Amino acid sequence: MCLGIPGKVIEITGEGMARTGKVDFDGMVKDVNLAFVPDIEVGDFAIVHVGFAITQLDERAALETLAHLQAIEAVATELDPDAALAAEEAIARGDE
Amino acid sequence: MKYLEEFRDAGVARRLLDDIAAITTKHHVLMEVCGGQTHSIIRNGIDRLLPDHIEMVHGPGCPVCVTPLETIDKALEIASRDGVIFCSFGDMLRVPGSGRDLFSVKSAGGDVRIVYSPLDAVKIARDNPDREVVFFGIGFETTAPANAMAVYQAKREGLENFSMLVSHVLVPPAMRAILDSPANRVEAFLAAGHVCSVMGYEQYFPIAQQYGTPIVVTGFEPLDLLHGIKMAVAQLEEGRAEVENAYERAVTREGNIPAQQMVQDVFTTVDRNWRGVGMIPMSGWALAGAYRDLDAAERFTVTDIATVESPLCHAGEVLQGTMKPDECPAFGKECTPRAPLGATMVSAEGACAAYYLYGRYEELETAR
Amino acid sequence: MTLDSWSCPMPLRDHPTIVMGHGGGGQLSAELIEHLFVPAFGRGELADLADAAVLDTGGRVSFSTDTFVVRPRFFPGGDIGELAVNGTVNDVAMRGAVPRFLSVGLVLEEGLPMAELGVIVESMAAAAAHAGVTIVTGDTKVVDRGHGDGVFVNTTGIGILPDGVDIRPQRARPGDVVIVSGTVGDHGMAIMSVREGLEFESTIRSDTAALNHMIGTVLGTGADVHVLRDPTRGGLAASLNEIAKAADVGILLDERSIPVDRTVAAACELLGMDPMYVANEGKVVAFVPAGDADRVLEAMRLHPEGERATVIGEVTATHRGMVAARTPLGATRVVDMQVGEQLPRIC
Numbered sequence: 001m002c003l004g005i006p007g008k009v010i011e012i013t014g015e016g017m018a019r020t021g022k023v024d025f026d027g028m029v030k031d032v033n034l035a036f037v038p039d040i041e042v043g044d045f046a047i048v049h050v051g052f053a054i055t056q057l058d059e060r061a062a063l064e065t066l067a068h069l070q071a072i073e074a075v076a077t078e079l080d081p082d083a084a085l086a087a088e089e090a091i092a093r094g095d096e
Numbered sequence: 097m098k099y100l101e102e103f104r105d106a107g108v109a110r111r112l113l114d115d116i117a118a119i120t121t122k123h124h125v126l127m128e129v130c131g132g133q134t135h136s137i138i139r140n141g142i143d144r145l146l147p148d149h150i151e152m153v154h155g156p157g158c159p160v161c162v163t164p165l166e167t168i169d170k171a172l173e174i175a176s177r178d179g180v181i182f183c184s185f186g187d188m189l190r191v192p193g194s195g196r197d198l199f200s201v202k203s204a205g206g207d208v209r210i211v212y213s214p215l216d217a218v219k220i221a222r223d224n225p226d227r228e229v230v231f232f233g234i235g236f237e238t239t240a241p242a243n244a245m246a247v248y249q250a251k252r253e254g255l256e257n258f259s260m261l262v263s264h265v266l267v268p269p270a271m272r273a274i275l276d277s278p279a280n281r282v283e284a285f286l287a288a289g290h291v292c293s294v295m296g297y298e299q300y301f302p303i304a305q306q307y308g309t310p311i312v313v314t315g316f317e318p319l320d321l322l323h324g325i326k327m328a329v330a331q332l333e334e335g336r337a338e339v340e341n342a343y344e345r346a347v348t349r350e351g352n353i354p355a356q357q358m359v360q361d362v363f364t365t366v367d368r369n370w371r372g373v374g375m376i377p378m379s380g381w382a383l384a385g386a387y388r389d390l391d392a393a394e395r396f397t398v399t400d401i402a403t404v405e406s407p408l409c410h411a412g413e414v415l416q417g418t419m420k421p422d423e424c425p426a427f428g429k430e431c432t433p434r435a436p437l438g439a440t441m442v443s444a445e446g447a448c449a450a451y452y453l454y455g456r457y458e459e460l461e462t463a464r
Numbered sequence: 465m466t467l468d469s470w471s472c473p474m475p476l477r478d479h480p481t482i483v484m485g486h487g488g489g490g491q492l493s494a495e496l497i498e499h500l501f502v503p504a505f506g507r508g509e510l511a512d513l514a515d516a517a518v519l520d521t522g523g524r525v526s527f528s529t530d531t532f533v534v535r536p537r538f539f540p541g542g543d544i545g546e547l548a549v550n551g552t553v554n555d556v557a558m559r560g561a562v563p564r565f566l567s568v569g570l571v572l573e574e575g576l577p578m579a580e581l582g583v584i585v586e587s588m589a590a591a592a593a594h595a596g597v598t599i600v601t602g603d604t605k606v607v608d609r610g611h612g613d614g615v616f617v618n619t620t621g622i623g624i625l626p627d628g629v630d631i632r633p634q635r636a637r638p639g640d641v642v643i644v645s646g647t648v649g650d651h652g653m654a655i656m657s658v659r660e661g662l663e664f665e666s667t668i669r670s671d672t673a674a675l676n677h678m679i680g681t682v683l684g685t686g687a688d689v690h691v692l693r694d695p696t697r698g699g700l701a702a703s704l705n706e707i708a709k710a711a712d713v714g715i716l717l718d719e720r721s722i723p724v725d726r727t728v729a730a731a732c733e734l735l736g737m738d739p740m741y742v743a744n745e746g747k748v749v750a751f752v753p754a755g756d757a758d759r760v761l762e763a764m765r766l767h768p769e770g771e772r773a774t775v776i777g778e779v780t781a782t783h784r785g786m787v788a789a790r791t792p793l794g795a796t797r798v799v800d801m802q803v804g805e806q807l808p809r810i811c
Binding site (some may be wrong): 097100104106109110131132135138139140141142144145158159160183185186187189190199209210211212216220235239318433434443453454456457460461 | 660661662714726729730733735736782783784785786788791792793794795796797798800803804807808809810811
């Protein structure tokens with residue numbers, strides 16, 4: 001139910017329910033149905049599941065999420081130092 | 097691969113793991129509903145890397161595990177018929193019905209074919225006008241628009257030899273059923289990312305509110321999973337019960353409207369029997385009025401199905417998170433990956449299969 | 465080589481397709497041998513047309529058989545003929561032997577286009593010449609239409625085993641290093657790319673290749689090679705599991721070091737498959753003492769088939785009989801033996 005892989009749209013033909021295209025996944029090109037992403041354009045990225053683009057991938061959101069995750073620093077500096085200490089002690093005691 | 101590999105960065109993953117450990121002050125039980133997430137968790141070892149206080153329970157998130165036994169048996173019966181070409185996703189080939197599976201039907205002479213997309217089955221129907229072509233339309237909401245499109249196209253083209261055996265299941269009713277169970281231990285959910293790409297996540301707000309359960313829409317790569325887990329744990333630690341989106345690049349609140357429209361046209365909501373869990377009201381989709389003539393269950397009247405589930409099998413409790421695989425009396429004895437009694441031991445992301453594998457490994461690792 | 469470019473020799477042109485008579489032992493059979501097989505596979509023993517070949521081996525032999533039923537018969541990077549020759553050449557070479565002689569058994573379905581057979585036979589001849597082996601005996605049978613799958617090929621091979629060579633799975637021991645000669649998953653995904661219901665466009669080509677020359681160079685370094693295995697059906701995972709069980713050792717891999725072509729990796733992602741379980745037809749896995757790893761790698765990299773040879777793991781004394789892998793995140797995952805063949809999944 002879940003395998004959806006991001007690929008780049010390289011060709012689009014047809015319209016509406018008959019809108020299809022070719023999506024490139026690192027050199028592997030698959031025919032993909034684009035009926036559910038009517039606004040997608042060549043050069044955009046789609047998430048493809050069982051031969052259908054189920055959504056356009058929001059590249060800006062992707063980069064923002066990555067930047068947010070990459071910015072996570074070594075732990076305790078972000079938190080209340082007392083809470084962090086209590087957490088470590090609780091875990092060391094094996095509290096449920 | 098772009099927008100995939102970056103979300104597997106080991107350095108960022110380790111920092112996320114440390115972060116999760118730092119904010120965790122007590123034991124929490126989280127459930128991911130989606131089989132693809134379970135697969136990724138097990139494959140990357142995430143459940144073994146998380147702090148001991150975070151317990152991941154693998155939910156009923158894979159059609160392999162929850163497709164009703166009766167439906168599997170119907171599929172096997174139809175696939176065995178002369179003149180039928182039975183098309184299916186690869187996932188379903190080894191699922192045990194009452195005593196056999198699609199593989200054994202194939203070896204007995206049934207024309208069973210694996211396809212990647214339901215449209216491939218429509219093509220097979222076009223190319224073989226003198227054969228009945230049946231597609232096994234299983235899945236959660238993620239796959240429903242694709243299956244609906246196949247039915248829609250076949251009908252428009254007048255492909256009279258095409259039909260679909262439909263068994264779609266829905267996530268929100270399953271979540272409610274789990275939360276309603278008296279034995280429930282799940283405190284927070286990772287909602288299935290691609291289900292939400294299609295459906296959005298509006299439906300989860302009433303659940304979060306009614307049950308006081310945090311729900312975080314989560315993706316599939318290691319960083320996505322850890323990000324979702326961290327947000328869920330933070331909610332639990334802070335006493336919040338909200339719906340949050342940790343998979344923004346692929347999910348919006350309202351979801352994919354054209355896909356939802358297709359699904360509304362072609363399918364109608366019905367009660368569905370989840371294998372191992374039982375009947376959950378209004379938890380499935382079946383073909384709607386105008387498309388009923390493409391319903392394989394009606395086209396092929398299949399009678400005399402006596403479903404036989406092994407009395408030793410506790411897959412249902414495992415799926416709901418109320419029993420651990422190694423607590424099942426048949427685990428590793430009557431039930432092994434080689435000779436599975438239930439779907440959770442067959443599927444690569446089945447909890448029982450995973451436990452079996454890692455249990456054996458740990459045993460050998462410590463035996464010096 | 466395409467079907468159009470193959471030119472049909474007289475008198476085979478009278479028969480554009482295989483008929484039952486071609487397997488009957490009479491004139492049609494003789495024509496097939498005289499005008500197709502002998503010209504392709506060479507003079508010498510085969511041309512004597514005796515019931516059996518007599519060979520001078522002068523010592524221990526390595527002897528292997530394999531039957532090829534791949535569908536489709538023609539795929540990016542090769543065909544069933546080339547596969548059949550290379551497959552058996554490699555099996556023989558995996559014991560450290562020098563492959564010399566091959567037999568070919570064909571089961572053809574009535575109605576098979578002669579042009580197709582022609583191209584397959586020429587492929588086999590070319591592969592044999594490249595590998596330095598001679599096809600010395602063979603047999604052809606024809607089955608009724610509908611009772612075969614076009615072409616089934618069996619090849620059986622003999623190789624000469626030099627004195628003192630002892631290469632077999634049981635010799636794997638803790639401390640050994642595990643080397644793979646190149647990228648994994650190419651062949652299986654090349655087949656997938658042309659399979660009905662799963663097709664896709666790509667540059668992926670089967671890696672089918674005869675590995676005996678490369679193995680010869682490796683053994684020529686004097687390295688104490690313990691195990692050689694070509695990871696065909698079931699991929700790297702199946703072969704390593706078999707070796708772990710046979711030698712009662714554990715194997716620990718470093719996932720990040722397993723080479724996978726990026727397009728093969730993408731195709732695996734889309735179909736939900738793990739490259740470790742996908743078939744290879746031109747790769748070898750070698751188990752050697754740690755001290756010999758460098759010279760084995762160097763020897764492999766001298767050959768085009770071994771350009772991307774690299775260390776992927778080691779043999780341990782723990783988790784005996786099981787294969788485990790360190791994931792990029794630092795956790796350990798178990799790489800189990802698959803129950804059946806790996807299938808594409810959507811879930």
